[in-house]
Amino acid sequence: xxxxxxxxxxxxxxxxxxxxxxxxxxxxxxxxSNCQDDPNKVKYSWGFKADGEHCGIWDYYQxxxxxxxxxxxxxxVFEQLFGKxxxx
Numbered sequence: 001x002x003x004x005x006x007x008x009x010x011x012x013x014x015x016x017x018x019x020x021x022x023x024x025x026x027x028x029x030x031x032x033s034n035c036q037d038d039p040n041k042v043k044y045s046w047g048f049k050a051d052g053e054h055c056g057i058w059d060y061y062q063x064x065x066x067x068x069x070x071x072x073x074x075x076x077v078f079e080q081l082f083g084k085x086x087x088x
Contacts (some may be wrong), residue, residue, distance in 0.1 A: 001080060004015030006047040009035045010072020016062070016088040017057060017069040017078055025057055028081055044069070050077040 022044045026032045034046040037058060045058040054055075055073030062068060071078055071087070078087045 001050055003029055003032050003035050004049050009047040009058050011047045013070040015071040017071050017082055019067055019086045021067050022064050022084055026031045
């Protein structure tokens with residue numbers, strides 16, 4: 001799978017990524033949080049394309065402290081990157 005940074009995180013939450021820290025996500029994607037978001041609601045926000053599919057990961061109201069992140073994009077992408085057991 002080819003992962004490339006993209007400057008948009010996603011329009012709305014489609015799923016949840018759990019059991020991974022922000023550092024884990026950065027290591028797996030290959031880059032640090034790269035999108036600007038509302039600093040009152042979001043600390044970490046990644047936008048990327050996986051084999052051309054627009055995807056995003058972000059925390060919401062400090063959900064990163066529980067290793068829980070919102071996702072945008074095809075579920076299969078997140079399952080392949082982070083493991084089926086970590087995607088809802």
